[in-house]
Amino acid sequence: MLQLKIHHDLLECGTDEAGRGCLAGPVTAAAVLLPDDFNHPWLTDSKQLSEKKRLELKAIIEAEALSFAVTHVLMDEIDSINILNASILAMQRSIEKLSPKPEFIAVDGNRFKPFLEIPFETVVKGDGKFLHIAAASILAKTERDAYMKKIDAEFPAYGWQQNKGYPTKTHREAIKKFGPTPYHRMSFRLLPAQLALDLK
Secondary structure (H helix, E strand, C coil): EEEEECCCCEEEEEEEEEECCCCCEEEEEEEEEECCCCCCCCCCCCCCCCCCHHHHHHHHHHCCEHHHHHEECHHHHHHHHCCCCCCCCCCCHHHHHCCCCCCCEEECCCCCCEECCCEEEECCCHHHHHHHHHHHHHHHHHHHHHHHHHHCCCCCCHHHHHHCCCCCCHHHHHHHHHHHCCEEECCCCCCCHHCCCCCC
C-alpha cells in the first residue's frame, strides 16, 4: 500500500521523469499535487502497469489532482546540459507550473537540485512508495509515450511506437541502416562500438 506523501501537514508535490535511458525523444517529467483524501488501488510505479491502465489512471489523476504539470526537455537541450541535468530541469519546470506552490517536494530517485527555496527529499524507487510520485510517473510516461507515437509517424523505421526510443535491437538496427534522425540524442552512444557508424 502506497503512502500519500512524506509530510502529511504540508502541501507536498511528487515529481518523476520518464525517458532518461532512451536514445531518441525528450526526457519528460511531471509534478503532481494530490488532495489529502486521494487513493486508487491501481496506482503504483507506471512501469508495473499496462498501457490501458496507465491511460485510465492519467484521466483520474488529471481530474482529481489539485494541480499537475508535465514538461518535455528536448534533444538539443539534453545534448547541451546532459541527461541528468535535463531530467532535473524537466522536474523543476513542472514544479514551477503548479498552483498553488508546493511547500515540499518529493522527488523520485537520488538526485535533485535546490529549487525556489522549497525543501525537498529524494526517494529511491519513490514511485513504488508514494502516491503523488506514482501519479507523476503515470503522467510523465503517458505524455512521453504520446510524443513518441506522434514522431513515429515521421520516422516509422525506428519502431518508436513500440520501443518509445529505448535502445532495442530494432531501434539500433534502424540507426545502423538509416543513421540518426533529428530526434536522436547525439550525445548518447547510439550504437555499441561493434556496430558503430562509419562516418568518414
